[in-house]
Amino acid sequence: xxxxxxxxxxxxxxxxxxxxxxxxxxxxxxxxxxxxxxxxxxxxxxxxxxxxxxxxxxxxxxxxxxxxxxxxxxxxxxxxxxxxxxxxxxxxxxxxxxxxxxxxxxxxxxxxxxxxxxxxxxxxxxxxxxxxxxxxxxxxxxxxxxxxxxxxxxxxxxxxxxxxxxxxxx
Numbered sequence: 001x002x003x004x005x006x007x008x009x010x011x012x013x014x015x016x017x018x019x020x021x022x023x024x025x026x027x028x029x030x031x032x033x034x035x036x037x038x039x040x041x042x043x044x045x046x047x048x049x050x051x052x053x054x055x056x057x058x059x060x061x062x063x064x065x066x067x068x069x070x071x072x073x074x075x076x077x078x079x080x081x082x083x084x085x086x087x088x089x090x091x092x093x094x095x096x097x098x099x100x101x102x103x104x105x106x107x108x109x110x111x112x113x114x115x116x117x118x119x120x121x122x123x124x125x126x127x128x129x130x131x132x133x134x135x136x137x138x139x140x141x142x143x144x145x146x147x148x149x150x151x152x153x154x155x156x157x158x159x160x161x162x163x164x165x166x167x168x169x170x
Contacts, residue, residue: 016090016099016109019130021157024097025115030066032120033112034058037136039072040122040147041164045132047083050076052168056136061086068100108132114153124150126159133159140169 018024039054048054051072059067066087074081085102087110089095096112109132114124122142125134135142135150142150155161 015128016107017128018097018109018111019126019128019158022111022113022126024095024111024113025117026095027117028094028096028112028115029120030093033123034060034066035138037123037138038140038169039167040135040137040140040142041151041166042135043131043133043160043163044165048072050074051081053170054167058087064088066098068102070102113157114150122146122150124154130159133161133164135164 035058037056037058039056042048042054051074054070054072057069057071059069061067068085068087069082070085071080071082073079083102085100087098087100090097090099090109096115098110098112099107100110101107109126109128111126112123113126114122116122121138123136125136126132133154135147135154151161151164
């Protein structure tokens with residue numbers, strides 16, 4: 001029984017790791033990050049496949065964590081899809097490294113590894129490995145130069161940015 005618990009613990013901890021060469025931002029301020037973010041681009045995953053107008057809304061929870069509300073529109077089903085989760089800092093509250101859960105006790109990494117520290121207008125976010133990548137912004141569009149810089153940053157640390165899906169917000 002102890003062996004099974006150890007194996008499960010190791011497996012679950014693996015889901016909150018940081019991909020190689022990815023470094024969470026420092027001097028992170030959660031109060032400035034809260035609110036609505038628009039998904040500009042992402043790597044494909046079944047849980048978001050086919051969704052447009054994708055947003056993430058972050059707000060404080062009573063237990064000190066973060067409430068996460070992800071929404072997107074399915075044109076195929078002509079309906080909105082949403083998922084509510086919770087997130088908590090993994091190490092320190094001034095580091096952009098959180099764990100997020102939408103499914104009970106199972107957590108995955110949420111690593112903010114690039115951020116507009118001055119205005120909190122855009123963010124580059126990774127999951128536990130390099131198959132998870134999101135470009136987020138406070139508005140449904142970003143300047144072309146900003147998108148190109150974020151893609152270059154993600155590519156430089158090993159993400160396959162040629163597979164990015166750009167999200168339609170119309």
